[in-house]
Amino acid sequence: MAKNPVTAYLSSSIGRKQIMGLSGVYLYFFLLVHLAGNIGMLSGAEHFNSYAYLLLHTLKEIIYPVECTLVAAFLLHVYLGIKVTIENRAARPERYAVNASKAKQGPYAKYMFVSGMWLLIFVLVHVPHFRMGLYSEIGTVTYDGVEMRDLYGAAMHFFAKGWFTAFYVISFLFLFNHLAHGVGSSLQSVGLNHPRYNAAIQFISKAYAVVITGGFTAIAIWAYFQRGV
Amino acid sequence: MILDSKIPPGSIENKWTDYKFQMKLVNPANKRKHKIIVVGTGLAGASAAASLAELGYNVHSFTFHDSPRRAHSIAAQGGINAAKNYPNDGDSVHRLFYDTVKGGDFRAREANVHRLAEISTQIIDHCVAQGVPFAREYGGLLDNRSFGGAQVSRTFYARGQTGQQLLLGAYQSLMRQVGLGAVKLHTRREMLDVVVVDGQTRGIIVRNLVTGELERHEADAVVLATGGYGRVFYLSTNAVGCNVTATWRAHKRGALFANPCFTQIHPTCIPVTGDHQSKLTLMSESLRNDGRVWVPKTAGDKRSPEKIPESERFYFLEEKYPSFGNLVPRDVASRNAKQVCDQGLGVGETGLAVYLDFSDAIKRLGKDKIAEKYGNLFQMYDKITDENPYQVPMRIYPAVHYTMGGLWVDYNLMSNLPGLHVLGEANFSDHGANRLGASALMQGLADGYFIIPHTIGHYLASNKIPKVTTDHPAFVDAENSVKARQDKLLAVKGNKPAMEFHRQLGKVMWDYCGMARNEAGLKIALDEIPKIREAFWKEVSVTGSGQDLNMALEEAGRIADFLEFGELLVLDAYTRRESCGGHFREESQVGEGEALRDDNNFCHVAAWEFKGVGQKSELHKEPLAFDNVHLTQRSYK
Amino acid sequence: MNQKLSFLLRLWRQKDGNSQGKFQEIRMKDIPPDMSFLEMLDEANNDLIRKGEEPVAFESDCREGICGTCSLVVNGLPHGSDPGTTVCQLFMRRFNDGATITVEPWRAKAFPVIKDLVTDxxxxxxxxxxxxxxxxxxxxxxxxxxxxxxxxxxxxxxxxxxxxxxxxxxxxxxxxxxxxxxxxxxxxxxxxxxxxxxxxxxxxxxxxxxxxxxxxxxxxxxxxxxxxxxxxxxxxxxxxxxxxxxxxxxxxxxxxxxxxxx
Missing domain, CATH: 1.10.1060.10 (Alpha-helical ferredoxin)
Structure with a gap:
């Protein structure tokens, strides 16, 4: 019985939920940074490729450890999400014959697992592709005598394909769903709920989801329409 | 049989204090060796079980509910009295004592009532320490309100859910002891018999309601806290599960039943709408703080209430009782409502209702203040009647609510069966012929928290209690008789649901032994009840078996007991040829329907001894003496 | 308000925790609108008893919304569709005439079914x-x-x-x-x-x-x-x-x- 309180916390329903929420918040902030970087695509190949080179080459002593924490947060988030969902299903072995809902919450909460699973697949496609160059060789370009990966070219090449852009846009819709519930929900999980601020929290949560997913979607669609340019 | 109330000597103020010193104690190390059974987990039962376990006794707690928190104490709305005198309005222990004796129409024991008044203040202290969220003022101190039968504000409350909060306090204390292993909790067990071994009450027989198994439990002492018998009237404000079974079975084993005819008819309930109803809903007496009771002055006035001008309204309580107004005691308010309805002044479709009007209070205090005080009650009324009481006056009518009668107990709360203690509504002790509002919670908790922990120790320390096992023939006999009765119910195989007989019984009880009683009517009832009982045992249909959860069997068993008990209630009412409190005998009145007590002949507790079903019970009288409150005709004018 | 209502009830029947359950259909007629939901179930049970069949086990006690005993899922909603209401305070006037009403027990691993609509x-x-x-x-x-x-x-x-x-x-x-x-x-x-x-x-x-x-x-x-x-x-x-x-x-x-x- 005499469990270390921290170990007990990590295995408790509330503890895990809070870790899930906090890892989610961390990933959301990453998305904001990622989006800011991607907007650079709009200013052309040289700018974007140089930015990527700066991050992954010049600043690699900083960025690699950060990437490791992102991977850890992501894996933890996915692991807990799946584990908690399995437990939740088990908590109601016999389902209701009639299902109905009274809650005033939007529909987003209902699709957290589905959207999460889709996003997992998305990440398994996206990261190996653009970060690791696994599925196809990413070419190189040289600016001012410095050779670097042509991520801009690779992106343009792939977004020119309609099905690829469509996959991304659908994934962003799931991301919207995940964020729209997740941001506010993670705050509730760590105990930030106050009637005076709840409306604001809900608004910011939705607005954040709109900005992030809107931004990524706009870039993907922009890239699609750049084909042949 | 001589009924020894064991009231200690000395002045009324010092009796309890002195007696606490006189009582024998059980050594702390020996307490664990004493097993005590507590049946019932309402205010009295839960508080007793928790307090006894805190002292170190080995307590076994039984409830027929799925959880101790379901007991019907939970439904008490208005509040709990205590002589704290926080509002500085002249309250004192003596005044609470005086009000309660007078409110009970001089049919309670002075010594018991004084003890209750003394303990009242400790109850509030203890409940606040438990975290009961009583209503507070902005300054952070406790708020009080007024209740019927008192001219001071001494009622503590937690919105309209005081009973719930007090019960949860007791329940939490009980569950704490369960967690500590000091109380063994037995839920879904219905007590069906007490076991008497060599003159001492040594155990109970219960039915496990899930498996149907009959279980024997032995102990050094048994505490019954199983509530009242209001459901003998079928329609009442009681929960549908409330029953007389535990106390009735104890009565059949020899415990005397005292004053069964003292039943309280609560003035402010939602009126009956049709035959299908399973229960009536109470609207807290606290509503009479701000609501004004009235009917139209002309019989048959069918105008809607807002169309009736002030000059054509009859505020009958305010006019007849100017000093107490709408806050007269319950029996007085109920009887007056009945009278105006009998005169044809009643309102609503059935004509059996009076208005309880908040429009003046809403004008004076604003809707928000009223909502804060009574919001949940207004909402409940709206749900049930589909009418909004903020806009139209409530319609109310009296309904059976509480039973002052119960098993006879002495000052130690022990019945005439040694070892069998009875607490709360199940005993007869403190309220006399009428209970004042907000006193039931006080009594249940006084019995459980502050009286039984002392007196049961005295019993255990001063009696030799030999070891018994559940193999003892008395246990075998008791279990067999329970089994036989259950088999008999299952064997009738008629075609009528038990509920039909319950409704018939209830109608007889209400018509002939309700708010007003007379000799001719009571005779009819004494005739009718055995007939219904006979028909029950020929025609009832109890489906299923005794081997699993069988609610039809449970219900039929309880109704069978009501069919026996109802006869005793009527017999008591028949024998008491006086009006007092909740018992209004039409032959005994003065002026316009004011109750007339007969102290020469009836200043006693009527304690009945069981002589067999259908046999006339034997009456034993415990005379009542009033040395501290002068015996007078009550007046609230 | 005097118009009577009729309903088709689908009530969950389950012998005990180890058995499979299924729905039993019961037609109710002539229900007054100011009858409560549980009073209607009482009537359904009385009809079953008259036919010599076992009534549906369901729990209730105070019937004024405070004891917490009643526990029915009505058309997929615990305590039915009214906000802030226990099922014992739900009245038939809240249902459309001729409606089908499905009644299930609380469903949760931590609240196993004891019988029919009764859970632990x-x-x-x-x-x-x-x-x-x-x-x-x-x-x-x-x-x-x-x-x-x-x-x-x-x-x-x-x-x-x-x-x-x-x-x-x-x-x-x-x-x-x-x-x-x-x-x-x-x-x-x-x-x-x-x-x-x-x-x-x-x-x-x-x-x-x-x-x-x-x-x-x-x-x-x-x-x-x-x-x-x-x-x-x-x-x-x-x-x-x-x-x-x-x-x-x-x-x-x-x-x-x-x-x-x-």
Whole structure:
């Protein structure tokens, strides 16, 4: 019985939920940074490729450890999400014959697992592709005598394909769903709920989801329409 | 049989204090060796079980509910009295004592009532320490309100859910002891018999309601806290599960039943709408703080209430009782409502209702203040009647609510069966012929928290209690008789649901032994009840078996007991040829329907001894003496 | 209002916890609109008894919305569609004439079915037993007015304490989580000075017990709040989350004490 309180916390329903929420918040902030970087695509190949080179080459002593924490947060988030969902299903072995809902919450909460699973697949496609160059060789370009990966070219090449852009846009819709519930929900999980601020929290949560997913979607669609340019 | 109330000597103020010193104690190390059974987990039962376990006794707690928190104490709305005198309005222990004796129409024991008044203040202290969220003022101190039968504000409350909060306090204390292993909790067990071994009450027989198994439990002492018998009237404000079974079975084993005819008819309930109803809903007496009771002055006035001008309204309580107004005691308010309805002044479709009007209070205090005080009650009324009481006056009518009668107990709360203690509504002790509002919670908790922990120790320390096992023939006999009765119910195989007989019984009880009683009517009832009982045992249909959860069997068993008990209630009412409190005998009145007590002949507790079903019970009288409150005709004018 | 209604009831029948259940269809006619839902079930049962069949087991007691005994899922909603209402306070005037009404028990691993519509909710008692109390023995309490309590704190404590322990929150939660029930008690006592000495220990122990008993995890869907007949707010869940985090990670309660009984 005499469990270390921290170990007990990590295995408790509330503890895990809070870790899930906090890892989610961390990933959301990453998305904001990622989006800011991607907007650079709009200013052309040289700018974007140089930015990527700066991050992954010049600043690699900083960025690699950060990437490791992102991977850890992501894996933890996915692991807990799946584990908690399995437990939740088990908590109601016999389902209701009639299902109905009274809650005033939007529909987003209902699709957290589905959207999460889709996003997992998305990440398994996206990261190996653009970060690791696994599925196809990413070419190189040289600016001012410095050779670097042509991520801009690779992106343009792939977004020119309609099905690829469509996959991304659908994934962003799931991301919207995940964020729209997740941001506010993670705050509730760590105990930030106050009637005076709840409306604001809900608004910011939705607005954040709109900005992030809107931004990524706009870039993907922009890239699609750049084909042949 | 001589009924020894064991009231200690000395002045009324010092009796309890002195007696606490006189009582024998059980050594702390020996307490664990004493097993005590507590049946019932309402205010009295839960508080007793928790307090006894805190002292170190080995307590076994039984409830027929799925959880101790379901007991019907939970439904008490208005509040709990205590002589704290926080509002500085002249309250004192003596005044609470005086009000309660007078409110009970001089049919309670002075010594018991004084003890209750003394303990009242400790109850509030203890409940606040438990975290009961009583209503507070902005300054952070406790708020009080007024209740019927008192001219001071001494009622503590937690919105309209005081009973719930007090019960949860007791329940939490009980569950704490369960967690500590000091109380063994037995839920879904219905007590069906007490076991008497060599003159001492040594155990109970219960039915496990899930498996149907009959279980024997032995102990050094048994505490019954199983509530009242209001459901003998079928329609009442009681929960549908409330029953007389535990106390009735104890009565059949020899415990005397005292004053069964003292039943309280609560003035402010939602009126009956049709035959299908399973229960009536109470609207807290606290509503009479701000609501004004009235009917139209002309019989048959069918105008809607807002169309009736002030000059054509009859505020009958305010006019007849100017000093107490709408806050007269319950029996007085109920009887007056009945009278105006009998005169044809009643309102609503059935004509059996009076208005309880908040429009003046809403004008004076604003809707928000009223909502804060009574919001949940207004909402409940709206749900049930589909009418909004903020806009139209409530319609109310009296309904059976509480039973002052119960098993006879002495000052130690022990019945005439040694070892069998009875607490709360199940005993007869403190309220006399009428209970004042907000006193039931006080009594249940006084019995459980502050009286039984002392007196049961005295019993255990001063009696030799030999070891018994559940193999003892008395246990075998008791279990067999329970089994036989259950088999008999299952064997009738008629075609009528038990509920039909319950409704018939209830109608007889209400018509002939309700708010007003007379000799001719009571005779009819004494005739009718055995007939219904006979028909029950020929025609009832109890489906299923005794081997699993069988609610039809449970219900039929309880109704069978009501069919026996109802006869005793009527017999008591028949024998008491006086009006007092909740018992209004039409032959005994003065002026316009004011109750007339007969102290020469009836200043006693009527304690009945069981002589067999259908046999006339034997009456034993415990005379009542009033040395501290002068015996007078009550007046609230 | 005198028009009578008729309904098709689909009632869940299940012999015991180990048996498979199924729906039984019963037609009800001539139901007055001001009859309560449970009174209609009483009538259905009386009809069954007259036919010599076993009535449907369902629980109720006070029938005024305070004891928490009644526990029916009506057309997929615990306690039915009315907000802030127990099923015993649900009236037939709220249904359309001719409607089909499906009645199921609470469904949760932690609330196993005993028979038909009756479930075992003793898990709630175990959670209270783990810490849902103030450890004070009878006698020795200071004067009730010795400690002033801010009115808003007393009021919030009362909001939480209004919980009737019916389990509708668990029944409504897509994950059968008991968070609203547990948080109501944690928050009730946590808002009062009397609850402070045990505040850390209480939340840790109650959550631990809740987790042990097979309830699901909270996913902030707020179905509990919507189903709660006492309309208890999910704010209390947030508060418990906060208390639990602090108590577990930064709490000063001695670790040995965390595991000791009582």
């Amino acid at each position: 909710r003793s898990a709630f008692d175990q959670i209270i037993s783990a810490g849902g109390f103030v450890s004070v023995n009878t006698g020795g309490a200071p004067d009730a007015n010795a400690t002033a309590i801010r009115k808003c704190d007393a009021d919030t404590a009362m909001d939480a304490a209004a919980c009737i322990g019916c389990g509708a929150c668990v029944a409504a939660c897509p994950n059968a989580s008991a968070m609203l029930f547990v948080s109501a008690k944690v928050s009730h006592l946590g808002h009062l000075p009397q609850g402070q000495p045990e505040r850390e220990r209480r939340v840790v122990r109650m959550v631990q017990k809740m987790d042990e008993l097979g309830f699901g995890n909270c996913s902030n869907r707020y179905e509990c709040e919507a189903a709660c007949p006492k309309e208890i707010s999910v704010e209390h869940i947030a508060r418990m989350n906060r208390d639990y985090g602090f108590a577990s990670l930064l709490g000063t309660e001695r670790e040995r004490g965390n595991s000791g009984a009582g």
